[in-house]
Amino acid sequence: MVDKYKEIFDEFSGEAGDLIPILQKIQNKCGYISDDAIRSISPFLRISDNQIYGVASFYSQFRFTEPGRNSIKVCMGTACHMKGGHILGEAVERELKVKPGQTTEDKRFDFQRVACLGCCALAPVVQINNDIRSRMTVIRLKQLLDKYE
């Protein structure tokens, strides 16, 4: 269990201030912060896992669920919201049976709501992996999801 993160730990001296850089490296490597990861950081930095989780959950940059093979980001920014972004969000929730921040059981998709993707003129916007899908509708979104495995 420890070996998995040993490489990362080796770069640090084990002070309390190393926590966030370690969390970031682990997220880069594994894609998310697992319970396991928190449990291994705890003896290394001598901070309780409760405190580590407290710090990590404060920052939205850290995620605690395993990412899916594909990631869906539904924009909930002002423009997208006005154009029905939340309806797209609900459609994803119903279709894939996931809540924001979760991953589907078959690990095919993870689903997140984001604040703004920076292309408000194309609202409502959905980002699947690295592709921006503009002027999205529920029907097109459902067809689109079938293309991803």
Added chain:
Amino acid sequence: MTIPRKMIDLNMDNQPLRAEADATILKVAEANGIYIPTLCAHKDLTPFGGCRLCIVEVEGMRGFPTACTTPVTDGMTIRTNTSQLQAIRTEILQLILSEHPCSCLICDEQDECKEFNATIRKAAVTTGCRYCSNDGQCELADVVKWLGIKEINYPISYRYLPVEKDDPFYDRDYNLCILCGRCVRMCQEIRMADTLAFKQRGQRTIIGPAYSRTHLEAGCEFCGACVSVCPTGALSEKTSKWQGKAESEAVTTCALCGVGCQLNLQIRDNKVINVLPAEDHLINNGQLCVKGRFCIPELVNNHKRLRRPRYFHGGIEEQLSLEKAIEIAAGKLSHCPPEQFGMIISSNCTNEDLYVAQKFVRTVMDSNNIDTMSRVSYGSAFGAYLNLMNKCTTMEDLRKASAIICIGLDTRFGQSVVGVELRKAGKRGAKIITINPRPHNLTVVADKWLQPETGQEAGLIDKLAKLMEIGANKSKGVKRPAASKGIRAELAEAIGILCEAESVVILVGSDVIQYRGSSDIFESIDKLAQTLQAGVMLLPAQNNLYGSLMMGTYPEILPGGYSSTDKARLNHFAKLWGSELSDSNLSWNAESVARGREIKVLYLLGEIPLKSRPAADFVIFQNIYAPDFFNPEELVIPSAAFTEVDGTFINGEGRLQKVRKAVDPPANVFPDWKILSLIAQKMEKKGFEYLSSEDIRIEISRVIMGFHNSDESLRPILPFKSEFHLSAVSEGEMVNFKSKGQKPFLLQTRVAEHTYRGFTLSAFVDGMKAISDENVLEINPDDAKELGLSCDDEAIVKSEEFEKIWPVKITPQQPARMLRVTLSPGDFSGHNPYPVKIRKNNV
């Protein structure tokens, strides 16, 4: 010598004040009787500035600084109560209340409600329209009242969080939480237990341990410090939550372990409803462990308490008056020859009880047959353990030590007050070494964890002592052995730590008392302590073990620690007590009971030596609860618990501490010394005319110097005298582990340590069932898998001597091929560890 702090002048609400330079505005205001409302500040915690209610106006400062975080400066002009401040505070508090169910705080009918239950149509009669049990104790309500808030101008939002009731001892309703952070700071700063943390942020912020673990899984010590500081009803004790506000308090000494914490008993309607820690700089410093904080009300108010004497004879049970019971006891005892009598007394009794008991046995019964169960639970190591008491050190030394060695100590539930001191020591730079075969709660705190194999602790400590000795002889300190792997390298590091340390304290926990061969461990500890010139702190599970030795409740020991075969001493006591004393018949002790030696009358005073009825023609059983066994020829006499008596205890340091009567015992229930005195008087013996425990104390002070002290605040350390020699307890053989091929399973039995008067706390306190592992078989997950055992299974454990069935508990901490079970004292004797065969019980 402390340097006087710089004093400065300032002006607060048009009052000129003088204050210390580094104090905060809030502290200065409090010291001068100026009220500034606050919900997040607490005297023991660092300023937080979370609730924003303590805002003040300071001339020359922009905005409204918070009084709890702003230090005073020379010439500062502060206003704490302007109309603008009140308006802002009202607004802030309304925002807080918009997320806190508050009809009980701002309702128009509030006053009528309390008196006439006017709102019963809206809510249950039993609770009124309350969201929590904190009525009369809610700090939020105080501030609401002070600000005169009558309505809330914000939309009310309820968080709909499920109330968390799964953990033992306290409930959590985070819908009531105002996120003041007192519990989190308590857990992190003061207890350093790090169970609680803020999780998420913004609107979704919530308090709790990592992931969605329960507190039990997250390593909570259940010290209750968070509950004590909660200003709302979000955290509440399960047992005392609906009991209301205490009417009075009493400071007394805890009877649940040898640390001897000072308790602040909360009393209402002549009942102990809750227990809070007392401010006490000598020992617990405002901290308690789960036993002291949560177990006492359930223990002493239990419906199973004995209230009337019972007499079993010829298959008939009879309830009697106390007079009749004493008559029967006196009758039975006056016909009992000295060598046919035996008394086992609990080391949870007060010194006064212990003294009167041994005097009773020695003068009335003309016998020396009095003993405690410690002899059996410490086994052959008892002598070596008592020997270590000569090296006793105090909490004060622990607070100053630069290195601390913990041997077989786990401070999660028992002795958690010492655990807090250890973590504090770690923070101030002291080095901590822990020696324990199992992973335990100190591994995170310790700088070095030496992990011997089970049963090999003595060898490891010996080695450590030897290497240190070599080091001490060399002027340049220890030459570290060349870096090698394994235990040698670990030892080298430990020695490195110890060589640099100026003062060392050795703490001895109860995990090393489990073997029959543990006298070796104590002898090694003795050697190590000598080499290091270290003080030893024994942390006995029996709260008044020291007292029982000083009072002489052992066949071999007279009061004051003198040997009972010492003719001169015997004559001295004979003169003092006005009675002939016998120096013979030292052959009976608590072990004889465990081995089933038959005697005529066995007097069990606050102790249960066996699970079944001990072998005796007649048993007098005097305790706060009834025994499990009901048999012919038995007299059961109820007695008072430690919250109901005056007296003294001597803790593990040797400190003499007061026990104060907080509540009355149940009607016609008396302290142990009183019952014994009544029996003695019935038997027409002189010397038992005590009117109060004070009389007994005066008599004891004739034997033990410094015992009686009229000044209650003094808690002197009594020097330990050991002029006696204990007769050895027979010992089972240690098993040789080194066999070829796969190791056999070894069963290790340990004695339950969370007990009071012979009863395990878990039998009477609900929450203790969840945290203590009594009568379950602890097994490593890999071994369990191999044997096909899962959590709900039972296992049959068989050795040459016994066959037992226990439920299985899978414990990752358990070393491979080792099984562990915690039993009540006297449940087993013989080999330990036992080589056993184990299989699943197929029902």
